[in-house]
Amino acid sequence: MEDRVSEPSLVLVFSGKRKSGKDYVTELIQKRLGSDVCCILRLSGPLKEQYAQEHGLDLDQLMGPGPYKEQYRADMIRWGESRRRQDPGLFCRLASRGAHQPVWVGECGSCCCDVILQTAELCSVIGQVVSDARRLSDLQWFQAEFPQQTQSVRVQSSENTRSQRGWSFTAGVDDAESECGLDSGVEFDWNVINEADAPSLDEQLRPILQLAEEAASSSSVNRN
């Protein structure tokens, strides 16, 4: 596995229920910071790649937001958990392999917000985003690897709002660790309320973006 050349100076680990807006919010962060600053990663990317390969499935459709992914979600969860039982940090390591960027902000994992796993050669990115942490082991991996740099962000939306975005309760998914693993036992550093009647996302994200920009400038100073 490719080693990281440099330590990230900021890692924002996002989590949230299905259709809460993890992709939407992390993509907004990348838009605000610019792709020269913010690189997007996703934990479900390498999981889906391996699962698709082992089961002869269409990876592009698994990566997309449509019904194809939902058709296999429950089995992907079971398959992924069997891999995590052997190696809890497996997908975190795979998603961040080759990452040389000094700042991680956000999303990872695969996505309508593209899994953009960029090496230093491809981008002078200084912000990276892990957007789809689902389990305590996901968060703990980044906290253990980068204790000074990691901050946790929870994206929250009501079930009503999520339903309007196409979510519906699925037994074996919405009552499983994949969706409930971070419901308790975590003091999130940031909470983003993704609701029409909440303060705008730009307003809520302002302190996080400031943190990323400070990390960006300190990172570029250290690099020169």
Ligand SMILES: Nc1ncnc2c1ncn2[C@@H]1O[C@H](COP(=O)(O)OP(=O)(O)O)[C@@H](O)[C@H]1O
């Ligand atoms: N604040 C928002 N304004 C407009 N559309 C949103 C907003 N938040 C989420 N969406 C839309 O809702 C759907 C689900 O959001 P998404 O980010 O994919 O959720 P998640 O990644 O948490 O499953 C997407 O079509 C997305 O574009």
Ligand SMILES: C[C@@](O)(CCOP(=O)(O)OP(=O)(O)O)CC(=O)O
């Ligand atoms: C098996 C999964 O990795 C599938 C995740 O797929 P997405 O990351 O596409 O999920 P949402 O964006 O929340 O809809 C979940 C897991 O338990 O690892």
